[in-house]
Amino acid sequence: MQSARTIFSPAKNDGGARTTEAVRPFVHVLADSSDKLAGVCSALERQFTVAGERLDAEARLSQVPFAVVIRAELRDVGTIAAIKKRAGKLAKATKRIFLVEHSSHVGISQAYALGATLVLPGALNKSKLLAALADPAEPTSTASSDAPQPDDAVETAATAIASMFTAVTLGEPLDVDGTKEAGRRIADRITEHGLSEWLATVRRHHEGTYQHCLLVTGVAIDFGLSLGVGRTDLERLYSAAMFHDIGKAQIPLAILDKPGRLDTDERAMIEKHPAAGYEFLKDHEKISPEILDAVRHHHEYLDGSGYPDALCGESINDIVRILTISDIFAALIEHRHYKPMMPRTEAYNILCGMTGKLEKALVTSFKEVALTR
Ligand SMILES: [Fe+2]
Ligand SMILES: [Fe+2]
Structure with a gap:
């Protein structure tokens, strides 16, 4: 019978290396x-x-x-x-x-x-x-202190995103208020400590789709703050960012987290997520039309080459345009333990190269967020 109490003492064999x-x-x-x-x-x-x-x-x-x-x-x-x-x-x-x-x-x-x-x-x-x-972690962890944990906003937000994906997967009700509240706390955190601190913390702690949603939310908030959007628009922005990829809940993780290139079928499955997200959220009384619009259209481009509705130009709203830029930037700079992180300068240069797809004036305004904030 197995012992219910298996305590391994610290390893004695260091494999010949003279590490103490x-x-x-x-x-x-x-x-x-x-x-x-x-x-x-x-x-x-x-x-x-x-x-x-x-x-x-x-x-x-x-x-x-x-x-x-x-x-x-x-x-x-x-x-x-x-x-x-x-x-x-x-x-x-x-x-x-x-x-x-x-x-x-x-x-x-x-x-x-x-x-x-x-x-x-x-x-x-x-x-x-x-x-x-x-993987590099923070050099000095404050975690053992009894003071409030510095990562509270990150953990709350990660948990909100995790429970959002679980709810969709299991067909349970979404905690819309909880998700928006987590977005508000990210906004507070970024107002106080800046975007760079948020990016570093999230990239250190999370990976995959959750990390992506946390990064997009942070970037979108900071972009909104730098543009001086009002409180209502900022709320729309962080809520839209928190929910934007919720349609990915129905895509197998093997595809979502696939390190290499996607084949045609896999790509087609990925491209269903904005419409799927819209379907999940559309009947929810606490989700406004602006948020729904942003969830459905965050992969549309001004030249009509995006999906799912191939919208162009004026039919793409400001909140959506801001979210799209934040989304692309966040996807480029995300951290995976199997590949080096793309520097922010390089990611911004890619945005600048997407001529005709993104609003030029907004990309120019985004420079400060991308590089220095
Ligand atoms: Fe997306
Ligand atoms: Fe995204």
């Missing part, structure tokens, strides 16, 4: 079975000081780890309860990486709802996990 235990970052591993625990621990032991603990054991962690890696079946209520029980301690780790075996929006959003800073779906992939752990 003292300088190796401490990683805490949690799993719902001894096999999974052993798999993750052995993947990390050469580079980290590792302590492992089964989720069904009494929580024992006393030292604050640099990172927590959790590999468990998140559809199990007992597992969720066990993770929640450790929430306070987990929150102190700079990185909380969830290895989710079932690659679905529900599994991934569940992980974010439980506080993941990064989710790696699919079978255990040692090199991906090591790359994620080696």
Whole structure:
């Protein structure tokens, strides 16, 4: 019979490298079975000081780890309860990486709802996990302090986006107010700390579609602030940005997160997301026509080459134009652990090259947001 309390002591074998235990970052591993625990621990032991603990054991962690890696079946209520029980301690780790075996929006959003800073779906992939752990994190984490967590707005927003995707996937009601409130908190945060700080924090903590939505929202807010839009338009802008890719909830993650080029069928599936998003939201009383318009048309171009309605020129509204520029820019500068980040200057140059598609005056106004704010 398996012991319910499997505690791995810090690794003794450093593979011959003369690295001392003292300088190796401490990683805490949690799993719902001894096999999974052993798999993750052995993947990390050469580079980290590792302590492992089964989720069904009494929580024992006393030292604050640099990172927590959790590999468990998140559809199990007992597992969720066990993770929640450790929430306070987990929150102190700079990185909380969830290895989710079932690659679905529900599994991934569940992980974010439980506080993941990064989710790696699919079978255990040692090199991906090591790359994620080696990714630069903040040099000095303030996480162990009892002061309010600096990433509160990020975590709230990531959770709002995660629950939005889950709701759509499961056909449950959307928390529109909660999502807008998360957008408002991003606006507060950016007003106070600036866009660069937001971009750095989000890129450090999240990946894939959620990171994208958080980046677009931040960029759109800062663009709106720089243009001096009024409060009502700013609200429309951040709400539209939070919801803009909600139609992606029906696209398999294998396509959404595919690193390489998409084939024709995959591209066709991706291009359905603005209309799908519009369909999800259109009957919701709290979603205004302006937000609906932006969700449906954020991939339209002034020259009529966009989708889904091939709109051109004047039929594309200002909020939509601002969102489209923010969306393209955010997509270019997003961070994936498998590729280098595109510098903001290079991303802005790409926007400048999209002659005829984007409003020239707006792209010019965007320069300050793109490069300096
Ligand atoms: Fe989109
Ligand atoms: Fe987008």
